[in-house]
């Protein structure tokens with residue numbers, strides 16, 4: 001039995017959902033799974049565009065069988081060689097010995113690395129701008145290196161304006177049966193998970209994402225088909241604009257994220273004092289997280305979202321509390337930049353955490369300290385309370401000006 005869905009004339013979704021998966025890339029928690037999108041374009045010749053993860057291979061093969069209607073698959077276009085999309089390559093090649101695999105030089109290098117020793121069918125190596133006619137429809141290949149991996153490419157089908165965008169414009173979260181973003185309340189169901197997906201998976205490559213967006217900016221796109229999450233047919237510009245913001249490391253909105261590490265509640269108290277004052281000053285939409293409790297990927301998503309960041313952490317082993325160190329490491333690795341930052345350190349005999357956080361931030365681009373760090377000695381005393389309230393006022397002033 002199959003779960004194929006027709007998206008337009010001759011275009012079928014033949015992917016599947018995995019709601020059992022706990023950790024994407026064995027790292028990122030998923031509360032509602034993920035979809036692995038694969039598409040089948042039936043014309044005079046049939047092309048499958050990407051395969052799926054091994055967890056849903058059987059579903060994928062059943063869906064292919066339903067959509068191909070007894071005809072063989074002529075081409076497998078490989079936009080991305082990460083294993084969540086390429087687990088079906090070997091099986092499709094076995095089932096359709098006359099299939100042609102379409103990719104670029106890096107694609108074929110990676111196939112041989114991931115599947116050493118396999119006998120490959122015919123390979124069609126393409127470069128940026130090359131085309132492949134399927135009959136009435138023609139695919140144009142657009143290389144998009146490092147829009148997650150170096151071999152990534154998009155395909156554009158001009159007659160209908162379909163952009164197959166690989167990992168770009170993807171989202172965590174399985175599909176509910178509704179394939180299109182306009183069939184669900186996207187902002188409620190997927191937006192946070194799209195941001196978390198982008199920021200953590202592709203966020204490091206903002207410059208490369210911008211180059212890829214530039215390449216497709218003059219193309220009419222009526223159907224946007226990513227490898228994860230819903231397909232777009234309405235308000236595509238809205239999502240593309242979000243990608244422009246995220247890839248430029250611009251904050252999506254004015255607002256404050258507070259992230260603290262705290263062993264016994266004293267550093268937490270300092271963050272709470274700042275947050276309460278910010279609220280008194282009329283700042284809404286505050287987000288506060290315990291870095292030991294909330295997975296770093298959620299913090300990263302909100303760090304991409306908000307303009308102002310407050311980090312509070314104790315000293316540990318003469319350095320920085322490890323969970324905060326992890327967060328700052330990720331922020332640096334993902335090239336986050338252009339934020340206003342406030343710091344709160346704590347230490348009982350040799351406070352070092354504020355200094356270490358300041359050093360980490362000074363190595364990043366355009367991370368501006370709003371004020372000198374507030375350093376607690378073990379807990380919040382009267383003097384520290386005043387300093388924290390003053391810090392909150394400076395953050396509020398910076399937001400409200």
Ligand code: FEO
Nearest residue numbers: 082084148167227
């Ligand atoms: Fe969904 Fe980079 O793979």
